[in-house]
Amino acid sequence: MMMNCVIIxxxxxxxxGIASYVQEIDFLNxxxxxxxxxxxxxxxxxxxxxxxxxxxxxxxxxxIDFLKIVQKPPMVIVTTAxxxxxxxxxxxxxxxxxxKPITFERFVKAASKARDYHQLLLKSASxxxxxxxxxxxxxxxxxxxxxxxxxxxxxxxxQGMQNYxxxxxxxxxxxxxxxxxxLEQNLDSRSFIRVHKxxxxxxxxxxxxxxxxxxLQSHSIPISRIYREQVLKQVVQNKLWxx
Numbered sequence: 324m325m326m327n328c329v330i331i332x333x334x335x336x337x338x339x340g341i342a343s344y345v346q347e348i349d350f351l352n353x354x355x356x357x358x359x360x361x362x363x364x365x366x367x368x369x370x371x372x373x374x375x376x377x378x379x380x381x382x383x384x385x386x387i388d389f390l391k392i393v394q395k396p397p398m399v400i401v402t403t404a405x406x407x408x409x410x411x412x413x414x415x416x417x418x419x420x421x422x423k424p425i426t427f428e429r430f431v432k433a434a435s436k437a438r439d440y441h442q443l444l445l446k447s448a449s450x451x452x453x454x455x456x457x458x459x460x461x462x463x464x465x466x467x468x469x470x471x472x473x474x475x476x477x478x479x480x481x482q483g484m485q486n487y488x489x490x491x492x493x494x495x496x497x498x499x500x501x502x503x504x505x506l507e508q509n510l511d512s513r514s515f516i517r518v519h520k521x522x523x524x525x526x527x528x529x530x531x532x533x534x535x536x537x538x539l540q541s542h543s544i545p546i547s548r549i550y551r552e553q554v555l556k557q558v559v560q561n562k563l564w565x566x
Contacts, residue, residue, distance in 0.1 A: 325553070326441055327371055330356040331363050331386070332378040332402065337423065341376050341402060344430045350438050352553050360389035369520045371507060372397045374437050379403040379412075390415040398437050462509070464490070464499040471497050475514065479539055481506060481523040491542065518554050519547045526558055 328351050332338045338356045345353045354370050357363050359381055366372065377399050379386040387408060390396060401412050404423040412420055418440065419433035461474045477492040483503030490497045507515075507523055518524050522544050524537055531538040532555070535546050546554055 324438075324442060324445065325350055325352045326373040326438060327352050327354050328374040328376065329354050329363060329366060329372055330376045331358075331360055331381075331389075332356075332376075333358045333381040334378075337378065337402070341425070341430075344425075344427055345376075347427070348431065348434055351434060354549055360384045360386065363389070364393070367393075367397075368504065371504065371517070373441055374398045374400065374418075374434075376400050376402050377417075379405055379408050387411055387415070390417070398440065400433050400437060464497060464501070466497050466499055471499075473497065475511070478515075478525050479528050479542065480525060480544055481515075483521045483523075516554060516557055518550050519545050529558060532559065 328345060330338050330341050330345070330353070332341065335358075338358070342353060342356060345351045351374070354372060355366060357366065360377075361383060363375065375397055377386045377389070379401060380403065386401065386403070390399065390412075399415075399417045401408070401417050401420045402423065402425060403421075406422055409420045418437045421429060421433055460476065461472050463470045463472055465471075473490060473492060477494060479491045479493065481491070481503065482489045486502060487498060487500045488503050488506055490499070503521070503523065507517060510523065514526055515523050516526055518537060524539065524544055528539045529537055530540065532546070535548075535551065537544040537546060537554075
């Protein structure tokens, strides 16, 4: 199971170093890097983030203050040159505390701990979720005064538009008041994939990928830079026939 992660550090070289480590670990997918926690707050609204690599000493807002104000943050691994914040960080439930300079071996150990905990959470959520959610192949949305049944297999793609979404299906399109992030959490990640901050696509409906666009039937959907590698890996890699 891939984990989406973000790196927050005000030092460019530190961000590059951690990013190079992330690229070497097959279960980590780097969504973005930021130089301050304020940018992360917006990212959390736009993307499903599982893990944050968080520096402590940063201008505008330090990492400790960020952890105090954000409700239910993703898993956090602290990356800092200052050992004095360790106790306070663990009191804020961070997953691990890495002191710079960080060796790759130590980084892998921390990332593996986060992966194991993430898998445990997913297993627990699966066991506790109502069985009816696993068995149904449709859901209902409210369109104006009408409740529309949407079959998962009919969905082509979903477009997010601020506080509502448009669901494009084989039968037509439907608009409803939902956040794209919330809808994504109820979709099977084996059947649907986020390709852009505003688009989720049904994997089996994809006809072609060319450049930064996905073609499905008569529609063209953009792929953003941060999602392109994951899209190619999940959609094409295991199905690609080459000489």
